[in-house]
Amino acid sequence: MFSGLMLNAWESASIVAVVAGVVGFFIVLRGAAFAAHALPNGAFAGAAGASLIGVDAIAGLAVFSVLGALTIAALGRRARHDVATALVIVVMLGLGSLFLSMTTEYAPEIYSLLFGEILGVSSSELIPIAVIGVICIAAVFIVYRPLMFSSVMPDVAEARGVSSGLMEVIFLVIVALTTTMAVPVVGALLIFSLLISPAAAARSFTDRPFTAMGLSVLIALGTVWSAIALAYLSNLPIGFFVGSIGAGTYAAGRGWVAWRRNRRASPRLGAAGGSPAQALST
Amino acid sequence: MTAFLSPIFEPGFFSNLPVQTALLVGGVVAVVSGIVGTFTVMRGQSFAGHSLADIGTAGGSASFLLGISPLFGFVAMNLMAAGVMEWIGIRRPRGRDLATGIVLGAALGLAALFLYLDATVSSTTGATVNVLFGSIFTLPSSLVPVIVIFSVVAAGIVLAMYRPLILSSVSADLAKAQGVPVRLVGIGYLVALAVAVSLSAMTIGAILSTALLIGPAATALRITNRPGRAAVIAAAIGVAATWLGVLLAYDSYYWFPSRGGWPVSFFVVTLIFLIYVGSQLRFRRRPRAERSSTATQAA
Amino acid sequence: MQGRAAAGSDEILAVDGVSVTLSGREILRDVTFHINAGEFTGLIGSNGAGKTTLMRVILGLITPSTGTVRVETGSKRQPLIGYVPQRITLDPDMPLRARDLVGLGIDGQRFGLPWPSAARRKQVDDMLEAVDAMRFAESRVGNLSGGEQQRILIAHALISHPRLLLLDEPLANLDIGSEQEVVDLLAKIAREQRIAVLISTHDMNPLLPVMDRIVYIANGKIATGTTAEVVSSESLTKLYGVHVDVIHVHDRILVVAGRREEALQHGGNESIVELV
Numbered sequence: 001m002f003s004g005l006m007l008n009a010w011e012s013a014s015i016v017a018v019v020a021g022v023v024g025f026f027i028v029l030r031g032a033a034f035a036a037h038a039l040p041n042g043a044f045a046g047a048a049g050a051s052l053i054g055v056d057a058i059a060g061l062a063v064f065s066v067l068g069a070l071t072i073a074a075l076g077r078r079a080r081h082d083v084a085t086a087l088v089i090v091v092m093l094g095l096g097s098l099f100l101s102m103t104t105e106y107a108p109e110i111y112s113l114l115f116g117e118i119l120g121v122s123s124s125e126l127i128p129i130a131v132i133g134v135i136c137i138a139a140v141f142i143v144y145r146p147l148m149f150s151s152v153m154p155d156v157a158e159a160r161g162v163s164s165g166l167m168e169v170i171f172l173v174i175v176a177l178t179t180t181m182a183v184p185v186v187g188a189l190l191i192f193s194l195l196i197s198p199a200a201a202a203r204s205f206t207d208r209p210f211t212a213m214g215l216s217v218l219i220a221l222g223t224v225w226s227a228i229a230l231a232y233l234s235n236l237p238i239g240f241f242v243g244s245i246g247a248g249t250y251a252a253g254r255g256w257v258a259w260r261r262n263r264r265a266s267p268r269l270g271a272a273g274g275s276p277a278q279a280l281s282t
Numbered sequence: 283m284t285a286f287l288s289p290i291f292e293p294g295f296f297s298n299l300p301v302q303t304a305l306l307v308g309g310v311v312a313v314v315s316g317i318v319g320t321f322t323v324m325r326g327q328s329f330a331g332h333s334l335a336d337i338g339t340a341g342g343s344a345s346f347l348l349g350i351s352p353l354f355g356f357v358a359m360n361l362m363a364a365g366v367m368e369w370i371g372i373r374r375p376r377g378r379d380l381a382t383g384i385v386l387g388a389a390l391g392l393a394a395l396f397l398y399l400d401a402t403v404s405s406t407t408g409a410t411v412n413v414l415f416g417s418i419f420t421l422p423s424s425l426v427p428v429i430v431i432f433s434v435v436a437a438g439i440v441l442a443m444y445r446p447l448i449l450s451s452v453s454a455d456l457a458k459a460q461g462v463p464v465r466l467v468g469i470g471y472l473v474a475l476a477v478a479v480s481l482s483a484m485t486i487g488a489i490l491s492t493a494l495l496i497g498p499a500a501t502a503l504r505i506t507n508r509p510g511r512a513a514v515i516a517a518a519i520g521v522a523a524t525w526l527g528v529l530l531a532y533d534s535y536y537w538f539p540s541r542g543g544w545p546v547s548f549f550v551v552t553l554i555f556l557i558y559v560g561s562q563l564r565f566r567r568r569p570r571a572e573r574s575s576t577a578t579q580a581a
Numbered sequence: 582m583q584g585r586a587a588a589g590s591d592e593i594l595a596v597d598g599v600s601v602t603l604s605g606r607e608i609l610r611d612v613t614f615h616i617n618a619g620e621f622t623g624l625i626g627s628n629g630a631g632k633t634t635l636m637r638v639i640l641g642l643i644t645p646s647t648g649t650v651r652v653e654t655g656s657k658r659q660p661l662i663g664y665v666p667q668r669i670t671l672d673p674d675m676p677l678r679a680r681d682l683v684g685l686g687i688d689g690q691r692f693g694l695p696w697p698s699a700a701r702r703k704q705v706d707d708m709l710e711a712v713d714a715m716r717f718a719e720s721r722v723g724n725l726s727g728g729e730q731q732r733i734l735i736a737h738a739l740i741s742h743p744r745l746l747l748l749d750e751p752l753a754n755l756d757i758g759s760e761q762e763v764v765d766l767l768a769k770i771a772r773e774q775r776i777a778v779l780i781s782t783h784d785m786n787p788l789l790p791v792m793d794r795i796v797y798i799a800n801g802k803i804a805t806g807t808t809a810e811v812v813s814s815e816s817l818t819k820l821y822g823v824h825v826d827v828i829h830v831h832d833r834i835l836v837v838a839g840r841r842e843e844a845l846q847h848g849g850n851e852s853i854v855e856l857v
Binding site: 028031033034036037080082083085086087089090091093094095097098101114115116187189190192193196197200236237239240241242243244246247250 | 323326328329331332333336379380382383384385386387388389390391392393394395397398487492493496497500544545547548550551552554555558
Binding site: 320443445446448453456457458459460506512 | 640642662664666669671672675676677678681682685686688689690691692693694695719721722734737741
């Protein structure tokens, strides 16, 4: 399982998991689950188009997902966000299906583009993936404070000079780049699961931002490592395991929250009288 | 007259059986998607609508293994997923997109599994393509009555709940205070959505059924102020785009690169998108920041 | 539990001994008050005191852990409590005109396809006239200003001829001019149509001229009676459990709490705190 070919899989998946854990934290914070699903789908079109022209797939991925990000940001200003996102997805996919019909792609290639392929990452692709990964993480840390501010309190942030429009664009582009590096490894459809499940689960266990991010990364790593191992041992697709384990960790998080709430809710009489400050705060 | 029309309608268009099936089925499905989609956009549940299409692929792919028609696989899977979403709590805005996403992730994982098994165990070739991109030209005509019945059911549910659905979409509290069974209405709507999405996923594919659901509805909501009219306009746009898409796909057989024509889904989606963008430009609205009530200004 | 109030009386609403516990916290304790037809009642309390919870109990949306709520249902099985909730975020994309929302007040809960009728349209028009909302009747509800939306919601609540009208913090987002207009409108409706109005707010001053009765809520308990009876230093001191001064400035009332020693004793760190 740890032989030469598989080594690429372990390394690339780990990089993807770390980035996904960090970026996913913001996706969950901003409620951008839909966009997180949309951009990889768009990326799929890019990969298909790239192979049509004979260009490197990663370049196609990058171009299309960034294009998608910018379009969503632009359309989102004039129309509802969710409608804009939905339409961008479908147009991208429509183009993707067109490109596919024009190429001589056959089923297994499409399949691995959508659902991932453990052995699909060659050593030469490892470097670009790592580089993009580093760029993504660096970007997140550079814009960390304004992004947090704008995500949690957009109006106040705007008043202090943090343009929410700009933050949205920056954020979506970061997600687009994350998608680019992750699609070859876990596939367009399942990168989404890796982006939201670990972060959503982490949020159930802690309230503190950095802790949540760290926990999200750990859970993401755990998810991909188990998924690779299981996929290798059972010969079943890696995407299946990523999706199921993701749902499992989320369920675990929810269960934890519910259990804790049940323990705390013992009937108690409210404080009678009390200070005026207390009266104000109930 | 015929000489004028022939470049548009390539030979044999109207007499071709698959084409006739495609037009009929496509038309019916477009109408249902338009009606259900209007409420979907109104309720801000576009993500759920899109997710159900992808989730359905798990069911659709499983059906190849079970030897049943993909339509039933789609519908069954979607009904289950709608139930789970409702249970997790799809009604709270922020939390629900997350819940939808998790269900989607799990279902996609399942889809991965089933498609893989399709190819290896039951050697169903092209399952991926079929399920994801639709098979409007290859639908067996025996399926047509089933599709029509499902469409009527889905549209019927929504139309029967018309007023309570609108009211509870505007404000759940208001609806509850008036005696509307909000939870029931929500579930009924999700069922209609699940069925409608399954139908369009069959025809233009799981990935692209969202276009038929959201696009015409969003366009209609730009044009008119009234829900009833919006539903009608959405249905009309959907039908137009679908029929035109079928026509173009058929014609494209003769275009470059002639390898069996361009996919229907591509045409339909592009048309819907163009119509939507066109309506954005034509029905100009002041951007959000500037919007203030003209009435108070005039007062 | 909801049930019918005593027949033949003027009483519209009877709340008796209601207590509510949510998520382990006691929100309301032993709340008792009665409202008669046509009375204008103010439900006064600071934010978080439990006003919305009490309203939801009356509407039947929350079941109290103890106590009963009895509402005079009259002879029809129609929804007879008109409800104007605190805030509805209305998307400008929601394809609903103001007049459509008002119309839904008549039959929004009925299944089946609606059939347009001239009678219904007239009923909606009359209601829009009554709340002075004709000029924006055709606009999308999401495009209305706070005050306009308020009128539409009031029209929606009233069009089904309720005998009791509940409004949850209707004045919160309005400017002073609109505040006064809404209060005057509601008082007029209460008088002319003998509708009991219960309106919750954290600032009682706009309501002082028109209130018949006040239900003052603090720490989950209430004090009820006329304004003079309830809003007095002794009465509120008893309710809050700390020293409270009621100060009259011109025709406004200010309620302030706390002498420094007492405030510190109870854990507060403000010497003077304005309550409402």
